[in-house]
Amino acid sequence: MNAYVFPGQGSQFRGMGHDLYQHSEAARQLFEEANDVLGYSLTSIMFEGSDDDLKQTIYTQPAVFLHGVVLALTTDSFAPEMVAGHSLGELSALTAAGVLSFADGLRLASVRATAMQRACELVPSTMAAVLGLADKVIEDVCAGITEEIVVPANYNCPGQVVISGSLAGIQLAEERLKAAGAKRVVPLAVSGAFHSPFMEPARTEFAEAVQNMPFNAPRCPVYQNVNAQPTTSPQQIKENLIAQLTSPVRWTQSVERMVADGATAFFECGPGKVLQGLSKKISPATPVASI
Structure with a gap:
């Protein structure tokens, strides 16, 4: 079974997604739609912004989300039988699996990023x-x-x-x-204590946006961070997604559970190779690759 995994904050790099934008009309349309949805040119920050720009949570999270989702939605061979995402990457996984529309997934990524940035500024x-x-x-x-x-x-x-x-x-x-x-x-060079009680203000703000957003049943099981369990219920997915902001990311346990449930290959969908490296340490016998 093919398992697709989506990275989170920290995988970004200057120029991410530019090749996709240049060589795929379908990808270019999604990038431009993202700029319209957000009301600013995220692609300019991704393609030409400074490293400091890309390190800002308010830009990093939508950028990493966008890169992974565009890759998935424009790859003909994308046929997931299970998906998971690391922290922010869970939103990418949910969107790629059809739980969220492209625009709604991006909106939630932006809300999440802004809420977490604000929470980071409240207390060092x-x-x-x-x-x-x-x-x-x-x-x-x-x-x-x-x-x-x-x-x-x-x-x-x-x-x-x-x-x-x-x-x-x-x-x-x-x-x-x-x-x-x-x-x-x-x-770590981060702006605050993610996945801890310090993110409670962000969780409250994010929860309101999630509860008001339509969630569909996924095309395959989603292995969520909070419990490393396969989930297909839209309401349970919402609850787990909200809880994730103040709960630990159980990535080791998620990969182990996917392997136990029949994963025969992992495909990382997004910038960098962080999750490939982790997968090799968690399940050395399971092949890993990038889209």
């Missing part, structure tokens, strides 16, 4: 990648820090978990995680 917070430590040890260390907020945010692959929290919480966690045997704790 950050994230860090923890390398070479078991999930349970990381969870216990985070749970043991009661004076600050720090939580597991992304279960990316065995030996790589990202934590989110307050500035002091991440600093405290770094000391304790290194003492517990972590190979490295790497601070």
